[in-house]
Amino acid sequence: MTSYSISEINDILKGELIGYTDHKIEGPEEIKKAKNNQITFIGSTKYSKFWTDSEACAALVCPKSVIEPGDNRAFIRVKNVDLAMAKILELFSPQTPVFESDIHPTAVIHESAIIGKGCKIGPNCYVGKDVELGDGVVLYPNVCVFDETIIGEATVVWSGTVIRERCVIGSHCIFHINVSIGADGFGYRPSDDGRGLVKIPQIGNVIIGHHVEIGANSCVDRAKFSSTIIGDGCKIDNLVQIAHNSVMGRSCIMAGHSGLAGSVTLGDGVMIGGSASIKDHTTINSGATVAAGSGVMSDVEAGKTVLGYPAQDARAMLKEWAVIRKLVKNQ
Numbered sequence: 001m002t003s004y005s006i007s008e009i010n011d012i013l014k015g016e017l018i019g020y021t022d023h024k025i026e027g028p029e030e031i032k033k034a035k036n037n038q039i040t041f042i043g044s045t046k047y048s049k050f051w052t053d054s055e056a057c058a059a060l061v062c063p064k065s066v067i068e069p070g071d072n073r074a075f076i077r078v079k080n081v082d083l084a085m086a087k088i089l090e091l092f093s094p095q096t097p098v099f100e101s102d103i104h105p106t107a108v109i110h111e112s113a114i115i116g117k118g119c120k121i122g123p124n125c126y127v128g129k130d131v132e133l134g135d136g137v138v139l140y141p142n143v144c145v146f147d148e149t150i151i152g153e154a155t156v157v158w159s160g161t162v163i164r165e166r167c168v169i170g171s172h173c174i175f176h177i178n179v180s181i182g183a184d185g186f187g188y189r190p191s192d193d194g195r196g197l198v199k200i201p202q203i204g205n206v207i208i209g210h211h212v213e214i215g216a217n218s219c220v221d222r223a224k225f226s227s228t229i230i231g232d233g234c235k236i237d238n239l240v241q242i243a244h245n246s247v248m249g250r251s252c253i254m255a256g257h258s259g260l261a262g263s264v265t266l267g268d269g270v271m272i273g274g275s276a277s278i279k280d281h282t283t284i285n286s287g288a289t290v291a292a293g294s295g296v297m298s299d300v301e302a303g304k305t306v307l308g309y310p311a312q313d314a315r316a317m318l319k320e321w322a323v324i325r326k327l328v329k330n331q
Contacts (some may be wrong), residue, residue: 001026002092006058006074009039013087015060015078019069023057027092028085031056039088043081060084097140104141116153134171146182152210164222170210170232177216182206185221185228185244185262202244209233215240215256218253224262231268249286258290269304276311 003024010017023037031040031047033057041060042048048067051059058074060081061067069075078084099120107125114132121127122141131145134153144162145151152171157163161175164182173183187200204223209232214220218240220228228244230236233251241259242248248260249268257275260266264278267286272278272290284290285302293311307314318327 003037004091006076009058009088009091010076013060013076013078013084015046015076015084017074017076018061019074021057021069021072021074023072028088029056031059041081042083043085060088065129108137119225122159128165149182158216164206166205167222168205168207170208170212173208173210174213176214176218176238179214179216180219181208181214182222183219185224187224187244187262204228204245206230209250213237218242237274243280255292 005024005027006017006021009025012213018307024123025039026037029038029040031042031054034039034040034054034089036055036057038056039058040054040056042051042065043062043291045064048065049068050316058076061075062079062081063077063079065077077317078223085304099122102119103121104123106123107121109121109127110131111130112130113127116135116137118136119133120138121137124142127141128145130146130148132150134151135155137151138156140157140159140202141157142288143157146163146165146255148165149163149167151169155169155173157175158177162180167182182205185201188197189196189200202224204225205227206220206222207227208230210229211233215238218236219239220230220242221244222243228242229247231248231250231252234248236254237256239256240254243260243262244261249270251268252266252270254272255274258272258277261280263281264308265283267284270284271289272289273294276290276292276294278284278296282296282299284296284300287288287303288300289305290296290311291305291307291314294307294311296306297310300306305314306312308317
């Protein structure tokens with residue numbers, strides 16, 4: 001079992017060590033559940049009250065913390081507790097599933113596919129015609145990569161994911177379980193006789209940048225023409241829908257159950273809260289934030305935070321809600 005002394009952990013974090021513990025640290029845990037061989041974190045002073053009853057031998061604390069660690073216990077004061085805890089989690093991260101062979105004999109790989117050095121392809125995977133996998137790509141069992149798709153180096157694709165034809169995926173991406181990349185966009189029009197619906201062909205593709213992470217059961221649809229684009233560094237939660245011809249800038253975040261309708265444009269660094277929905281052909285400019293559960297019906301200015309359904313300036317929306325509450329109380 002991996003374990004570290006408090007001094008070894010502090011050397012990695014380069015924080016300020018307060019107090020000392022001789023316990024070997026065997027992993028992290030939340031403050032109420034931690035045992036005396038575990039390290040926890042106090043990211044805000046409001047959680048300091050739980051330290052006395054915690055069994056943890058050590059904690060990461062924020063610069064504003066004023067409590068003392070106590071006997072045979074230690075604090076490591078760091079500038080950013082969340083980022084420091086991320087390093088701790090990396091130290092104790094368990095091994096990923098083992099491949100007994102780099103390419104499993106049940107994998108079906110077209111003879112025209114180009115497979116880079118060090119790739120791992122699990123059982124029952126399918127790699128289609130003229131696919132290109134960069135060096136170190138990992139396809140876990142039951143992944144399908146269809147014709148003419150290109151995947152950059154060190155990208156990891158978890159089981160059940162389907163990547164349709166002609167998609168272009170960057171390097172160092174992570175696609176979690178059952179992600180759908182490049183399925184048809186949702187396009188129908190009433191037929192001339194008014195008795196049915198005509199499917200609009202979706203002949204574009206999906207282009208995904210580098211260092212993009214997409215959560216389980218999320219969907220990125222191909223474009224009607226041209227490309228649906230996800231920029232470098234975007235992070236997408238589970239159960240997210242990104243519709244045809246949408247374009248996301250760099251380092252955008254979309255939380256679970258949120259969705260972009262067709263032809264939405266996000267600037268760089270846009271944050272979309274959980275269950276928020278964005279109307280088609282809407283532009284949300286760089287640095288803007290859409291609060292959870294909101295419905296965006298029109299363009300959002302750069303750096304602005306919007307809230308509500310329909311979404312508007314967050315401060316104005318909060319004032320409106322306050323007035324409504326007062327009216328209800330006065331009835």
